[in-house]
Amino acid sequence: MKEGINKLKKLQSEKELTDQLLSYIPFTLKELEQNGLYIFGAAKLGIRMLAFFKSVNIKVHNIIDNNPKLIGTTIEGGLNIVSLDSVKKNSIIFIATMNYYTEIEQQLIQNGYHNFFSQLQANVLFNEDKTFPKEMYSHGITEDIFNNKDKYLWLYEMMADEKSKETLDQLIEFRLTYNFKHILNVCLPYELHYFDADIISKTSNEVFYDIGAFDGDSTEKCLEYFNNTCKSIHLFEPDGNLLEKAKEKLKNHKNIIYNQLGVFDKDTVLYFNATGDLGGSFANNDFQKNDETIIKINTVAIDNYLHSDKPTYIKMDIEGVEPEAIYGGRQIIKDYKPKLAISAYHMPSHLWSLAHQILAIQPNYKLYLRHYTKNVFESVMYFIPA
Numbered sequence: 001m002k003e004g005i006n007k008l009k010k011l012q013s014e015k016e017l018t019d020q021l022l023s024y025i026p027f028t029l030k031e032l033e034q035n036g037l038y039i040f041g042a043a044k045l046g047i048r049m050l051a052f053f054k055s056v057n058i059k060v061h062n063i064i065d066n067n068p069k070l071i072g073t074t075i076e077g078g079l080n081i082v083s084l085d086s087v088k089k090n091s092i093i094f095i096a097t098m099n100y101y102t103e104i105e106q107q108l109i110q111n112g113y114h115n116f117f118s119q120l121q122a123n124v125l126f127n128e129d130k131t132f133p134k135e136m137y138s139h140g141i142t143e144d145i146f147n148n149k150d151k152y153l154w155l156y157e158m159m160a161d162e163k164s165k166e167t168l169d170q171l172i173e174f175r176l177t178y179n180f181k182h183i184l185n186v187c188l189p190y191e192l193h194y195f196d197a198d199i200i201s202k203t204s205n206e207v208f209y210d211i212g213a214f215d216g217d218s219t220e221k222c223l224e225y226f227n228n229t230c231k232s233i234h235l236f237e238p239d240g241n242l243l244e245k246a247k248e249k250l251k252n253h254k255n256i257i258y259n260q261l262g263v264f265d266k267d268t269v270l271y272f273n274a275t276g277d278l279g280g281s282f283a284n285n286d287f288q289k290n291d292e293t294i295i296k297i298n299t300v301a302i303d304n305y306l307h308s309d310k311p312t313y314i315k316m317d318i319e320g321v322e323p324e325a326i327y328g329g330r331q332i333i334k335d336y337k338p339k340l341a342i343s344a345y346h347m348p349s350h351l352w353s354l355a356h357q358i359l360a361i362q363p364n365y366k367l368y369l370r371h372y373t374k375n376v377f378e379s380v381m382y383f384i385p386a
Contacts, residue, residue, distance in 0.1 A: 002169055003169060003170075003173050004168075004169040004170060004171070004172030004173030004174075004175075004176060004182070005152075005153065005156055005168075005169050005172060007172075007173065007176050008145070008149055008152060008153070008172055008176065009149075009153070011146060011149065011176075013146065014142055014143060014146040014147070017142050017145070017146055017176065018124060018127065018142055020176070020177075021121070021124045021142070021176075021177070021178060022124055022125070024121070024177060024178065024179070025117055025121050025124070025125065026114055026115050026116075026117075027092055027115055027117075029125050029126075031092070032058060032092055032125070033057075033058055035091075035092055036058060036059030036060065036061055036092070037053070037058065037059075037060060037061070037091070037092040037093060037094050038060070038061050038062055038063070038064050038087055038091055038092070038093045038094070039053075039060055039063050039064065039093075039094050039096050040063075040064040040065070040084075040093050040094065040095050040096055040097075040104055040108075040116070041063075041064070041065065041095065041096030041097045041104075042063050042065045042067075042070055042075060042081055042096075043096065043097065045096045045097060045098075045119065046063060046096035046097075047075070047076070048133045049094060049096055049119075049122070049133065050063075050075075050076075050077070050079070051133075052126075052131065052132060052133055053094075054077070055131060056126070056129065056131075060079060061091070062079055062080045062081070062082045062087075063075060063079050063080070063081045063082070064081075064082055064083070064084050064087060064093065065081050065082075065083075066083075066084075066107075071083050084107070084108075084111060084113075085111075087113075089111075089112045089113055090115060091113070091115065092115045092116070092117075093108065093113060093115065093116040093117075094116070094117055094122065095108075095116055095117070095118055095119075096119075098118075098119060098135075098137075098375045098376055098377070099373075099375055099377070100375075101118060101180060101374075101375055102180050102183075102184065102374045102375065103374075105180065118178060119135060119138065120138050120141070120178045120376075121178055123135075123138050123141070124142070124178075127142075136319075136320055136346055136347055137345060137346060137347065137348070137376055137377070138348070138376075139347065139348070140348060140349075141175060141348040144348040144349045145172070145175050145176070145348070148349065148352060151352040151353070151356065152168075152172060152351075152352055154352070154356075155168060155351070155352045155355055155356075155367075156168055156169070158355065158359070158367050159367055159368070159369060160366040160367055160368050160384075161368060163198070163368075163370070164367070164368045164369040164370070166186060167186045167369045167370060167371055167379075168351075168369050170182040170183065170185045170186045171183070171186070171351065171369075171371065171379060174376075175348070180374070180375075183371065183373075183374060183375065183376070184374060186371050187371055187372070187373060187374050188370055188371065188372050189372070190372045190373060190378070192370070192372060193218075193221075193372045193378060193380065194218055194221065194222075194315050194341045194380065195221050195222065195225040196370055196382075199368050199370070199382050199384060200225070200313075200339065200341075200382070200384075202225065202226060202227070203226070204226065204227075204229035204230075205229060205230070205231045205312075206222075206226055206229070206230045206231065206312045206313050207230070207231050207232050207233075207234070207309045207310060207311050207312045207313070208222050208226075208230055208232075208233045208234070208311070208312070208313050208314075208315070209234050209236070209302070209311040209313070209314040209315070209338075210222070210233060210234065210235045210236065210315055211236045211263045211302075211314060211315060211316040211317070211318060211325060212236070212237070212263075212315075212316060212317040212318040212319070212343075213235035213236055213237040213242070213243070213246055214237065214242055214246070214317075215242050215245040215246050215249060216235065216245065216246030216247075216249045216250050217249075218315055218317075219233050219235060219246065219250060219256065220249060220250065222313075222315075223250075223253055228253070230255065231255065231309060232255045232256070232257060232307075232309045233253075233255065233256045233257070234256075234257045234259065234305075234307065234309075234311075235256065235257070235258050235259060236259045236261050236262070236263050236300070237258075237259070237260065237261075238260060238261060238262040238272050238274070238297040238298075238299075239272070239274040240260055240274075241274070243258055243260050246258065257307070259300070259305075260297075260298075261297070261298055261299060261300045262297050262298070262299040262300075262318070262321075263299065263300060263301070263302060263316075263318060263321075263325040263328065263329075264299035264300070264301065264321060264324050264325060264328055265301060265324040265325070265327045265328040266299070266301050266304075266328060267298070267299060267300050267301055267304050268298075268299050269296055269297070269298055269299070270296070270297060270299055271294055271295070271296060271297075272294070272295055272296070272297040273293050273294055274293055274294075274295045274297075300328075301325075301328030301329065302314075302325065302328050302329030302332050303328060303329055303330065303331045303332055304328070310332065310336050310338075311332065311336065311338040312336075312338050312339065313338055313339040313340075313341075314329070314338050314339070314340050314341070315341045316340070316341070316342045316343060317343040318343075319346055320346040320347055320350075322342055322343060322344075322346065322350065322354055323350075323353065323354065323357060326342070326354065326357055326358060326361075327357075330361045333358065333361050333362050334361050334362050337362055337364065337365070337385045339382070339383065339384055339385065340358065340365075340381075340382065340383035341380055341381075341382050342354050342358070342380065342381045342382075342383070343378070343379070343380060343381075344369070344379045344380065344381040345376060345377055345378065345379040351379065351381075354381055355367055355381055355383075358383055359383075362383075364385065364386045365383040365384060365385060365386060366383070366384045366385075366386050367381065367382070367383060367384075368381070368382040368383075368384065369381055369382070370382070
C-alpha cells in the first residue's frame with residue numbers, strides 16, 4: 001500500500017502540508033467568520049471551543065446534540081441545545097468530539113450536511129492563534145510529521161510484520177489528510193487491546209505490570225487471556241477512587257498487588273488531575289491547588305519498585321508521560337526484556353519517539369503496531385523479545 005509513506009517522502013515543507021490540510025476543509029476561515037457556526041456536542045470539548053470561538057468573535061448560533069433529554073435546554077451564555085434537523089443544510093458545523101467523530105460525520109453526511117470540521121482541522125484553521133485550546137494528541141502535529149520525516153520512515157522499516165507497516169502507513173496518511181477513513185482501514189476490535197493473539201502468546205506464569213490501571217479493566221482482560229495462570233499482577237493507579245473500583249472488580253482473584261502510585265522517571269511527589277474517570281493525568285504545579293480534582297500523589301520509577309517478581313509483560317497507558325516512565329524502567333527493560341505494550345498516541349511524536357527510546361535501551365525487540373478505535377486514540381506499540 002504505502003500511500004502515507006510515499007506522500008510523506010514527497011513532502012517538501014511544513015507549509016505544503018498545512019496548505020494541503022486547509023484545502024480539505026470545505027470552507028475558508030473568512031467564510032467561517034462571516035457565517036458563524038454550530039457546535040455539535042454539549043460536552044467538555046464543546047464548552048471549551050464555545051469559549052474560544054467567542055474570544056475570536058465567531059458567532060456560535062446554537063449547540064447541536066443527539067441526547068433528547070438535552071434538546072430545548074440551554075447552556076452557559078444562553079445558547080440553546082437543538083436537534084440536527086432544526087439546522088439548515090448549508091450551515092457550518094464543528095464536531096466537538098473525537099471519541100464519536102466518525103459516527104457523527106456519517107450522521108451529517110447521511111442527512112445532507114457537508115460543511116463540517118474536526119478539532120484537528122480547527123487546529124489548522126487557527127494555527128496562528130496562540131489562544132487556541134490545543135489538545136495533547138494534536139499539539140505540534142504538522143511540525144512533528146515534517147520535521148521528523150526520517151524518523152517515521154525509519155519506523156516503517158523497523159516494523160516486524162506487514163500489518164504493522166500497513167497500520168503505520170494509514171496513520172501517517174491520516175496525519176497528512178485528517179480523513180478518518182484511513183483510521184477505519186486499520187481499526188481492530190477494542191477487545192484485542194493489549195491482548196492480541198497475533199502478537200501476545202498465551203503463556204503461563206506471567207508477571208503483569210498494569211501501569212495506568214484505571215478501574216482494573218486491563219487486568220481483568222489479562223486474567224481471562226492467560227486463563228488465571230499469572231504468577232502475579234501489579235496495578236499502578238494514582239487515583240484512589242479508581243483503585244477502589246479495581247479492587248472491587250477483581251476481589252475474587254489472588255496474587256494481585258494494588259499500588260496507589262503514579263509511574264514516573266523517579267520516586268517523587270507530583271500533582272495529579274484525578275478525574276475519577278478516563279483522562280487522569282499529571283498536572284503542572286501552576287494548577288489551582290484548591291481545585292477538587294487536583295491532588296498530590298506519590299510516584300515510583302519501575303527500576304525502584306521493590307518486588308521479587310520482575311515483570312514479564314508491562315502495559316503502559318499514562319496520558320503522555322510514557323517517556324518518563326520508560327526512562328525510570330530502563331534497567332528492567334535492558335536486563336529482563338519484558339514484553340511491552342505502550343500507548344503511542346498521547347502526543348504526536350510518541351508514534352516514533354517511544355520506539356526510538358526503547359530500542360536504544362534494548363535493541364533486541366521485534367516491533368509491532370496496532371490501532372483499536374475508530375478515532376485518534378488507542379494506537380499501541382508492542383515490543384516482543386527477539
